[in-house]
Amino acid sequence: MRVTEKKLADGVIKLDCEATAIEVNNALKEAGEAFALSMGVRPEPGKSIEQLCQEQLGIADLDKIVEMNAIEVLVPRALDRRNLVPAFPPKATPSVKFERGKKFSFALNVTVKPTYELTSYEPVEITVPPFVFDESPINQQLEEIAKNSVTYVATDAKPLTAGDACSIAMKCFDDGEEIKALTCEDRTYIMGRGYMPAGFDEELLGMEPGQTKEFTFEAPLGTESGEVVNKPISCTVTVKEVQKEVVPIIDDAWVKANMPMFASKEALVADMRRVFEAQQRESYEGYVQQMAVGALTHRFEGRIADEIYEATRDHLMNNLRMELQQAGMTWEQFVEGNGGEQQFGMMLMMQTREVLVQGFCLDAVYRHERMTLTDKDLEDACYGMNPQGNPKAMREDLEASGRGFALRETAERLKAARFVAANAKITVAEAPAAAPASETSAAEAEKPAEDARADEN
Template sequence: MSQTQTWEKKEGNVGTLTITVPAEDFDKALDQAFNKVKKDIQVPGFRKGKIPRQMFEKRFGVESLYQDALDIVLPGAYSKAIDETGIKPVDQPSVDVKEIEKGKDLVLELEVTVEPEVELGEYKGLEGKEIDAEVSEDDVNEQIEALLGQYAELVVKEGEVAEGDVANIDFKGFVDGEAFEGGEMEGHDLEIGSGTFIPGFEDQLIGLKAGEEKDVEVTFPEEYQAEELQGKDATFKVKLNEVKEKEAKELTDEFVKEELEGFEGVETADEVKKQIEEDLKNFKEQERDYELRESLVVQAAENAKMEIPEAMVESEQQRMLQEYEQRLAQQGLNLELFEQISGQTKEDLLEQMKDDAFKRVRTGLTLQAIAQAENIEATEEDVDNELQKLADQFQMAKDDIKKVLGDLSVIENDIKNQKAIEFLVDNRKQ
């Protein structure tokens, strides 16, 4: 006799999965459980771990093996039941043991939360958002100005502080007439307009001249990193030591040859302009394609109906948090240090991610439903091409990538989702 299972869908996304494990399979699990626990048992007349099975059951009862046997049987039985019934669980099930006895079939009832059924709305003939991808002369000049700004030199300026200048200052901060820790510095260079100081601080320096002093009145933000200063009014006694302004470079052939970096194979100012124009065009075209695809996906998801289980949203929040931690690591930070700097906890971040997590889940389910409705598949060639891209990206052999990934279903699902998006694009309102 082999294992049997039945699935009964109930209200919402929850159902009952009943699994019947044959008696011989459960008895084998009992044998494994006994061999596991006997190693630590010592009784008079027998060496440790050598107690006979019959004596064990007489002394401790066969029931003492049931939980270990259940732990041995359940993972495989549950996995097989999922495959046989075709359900897609999204959370750990709750298990109710209905019948458990040596020599008899094991009967389990599991309450399982599964992926919701998606009722697709309108997804063909949608009107996508199309943005202008044209590159103007002003666009090119703006990029050139920003590029030259990276090479600008600071020179001492006579006259008043203005937006964009760098002010060298001494300052000391007071709250309620008392100086506070960390509020004093000498010879600090502050770029006016950079937003690096407390809101309102930099603006009040505009118009000062070197050698002048001023009391700057500000209010610390309610979410300031130092709790004792949150929301407090403060006075900073500031002395302006020196003012420097940025002296921009000019885009000349000489500048391109002698100073400009990051533009391989170019030697003239005209060639730089041409490359900037081409880069801008490529960027705007990518931005246009992204906006078009995103707008169509959002519309299709909003038109679909589904009841999303909270467990799916929570799982997505955890994935988003892992992504965020990876980005922090690239900056040399970790979550603990981020919490100290920002004053935000992991729970705060998860709550902030909740809406986006919900949208991600809804989008994923919608694309999955579209792929199913349109018989969209990930071919072997598609998967092979994706594996090759990963191999090239990480400079590994393709077979090694496959070994690392193990289950290729994630790649297959991603390919189907991308094909579903292409379907939306190809079938949009023209």
């Protein structure tokens, strides 16, 4: 992409950009794939995104549908080419028609991110609570291990009812051909768990150990025109025994038998503690860092332009709307649940200012301390964006998509935040002393009486 720049007034830079035909085609491909994913288009071997969208959505001209999104794909590439960090995403103004296989010219008026200075760069002073390890995840993990390790043993014979477990022998046939995956001589089956279609469970109701039954049920075993089709399955089932669930006790013997990498339950718990404590300490350090950055914001001076504030607010709102849509909640429900429009508006205003001021303060520290970025800094920033992802691969994707400038900004701010926290003067508050057992008991004894008096009043 060819990009030239010209400085305008009030910190605005005009970029004149020309994307190659290959870049245009790649942008259409990226935008088309994102659109198809958002619309739930099912991939099929040997078919292009355009073919799939036409067959499944009835869209004859996918390029036209995703044109604006494809242009937006080109915008960050232009910014990255000139190493510009905008205060907010600029909008492209096309100079020619956007067409596949042709060059595309457009202009961007970029409001460059402003710089601010702080009233002081001395270490901040904060008071934080002490780190206290929370044991509850260990107990929850042990309970989860026990729950996932249940066994089933024979219990008193009785007619099967919903939710019962039983041992069955079964043969199933589709048009006379045996279905090997559903054939068994002795399998524990739990009714009502959805392991088999509802019609199968209905036929088992009332059966007793030793009883054999032949029946047919409907099962989803095929597709036609992309839709799941139910087919009749004939089967013979023998109930061998009624069973009950046995949840194991996680003790030394169980651990040695089922988790031989640990010599005892104590060793298993010690390993869990190591993992959970590392996670909790990471969260605690993040909290301390946030407290330090929060203290730094009190040193911010300057006015944030209305257009920067409004663009940041809109960006936060758009992100929130997408999160609510994924969670199945409407915007109106969320606003109502947060105190109504007026209170939510105040909350959003405060959050917008907090986001902007924190970012500008960290920018100031990064410049003042003359910091530079390393590969590790960039990968740490990627890890912070997606702890489950591959930082190196994520960095490559961001830089290839023209979002290297955004990655660098995130990495610079993270490095500055760590510097602020590492140099902060931190006072660790004393943990509140636990009340003596006798006092606690007395307080608990008094509470019902106080509640009763409150009810009388």
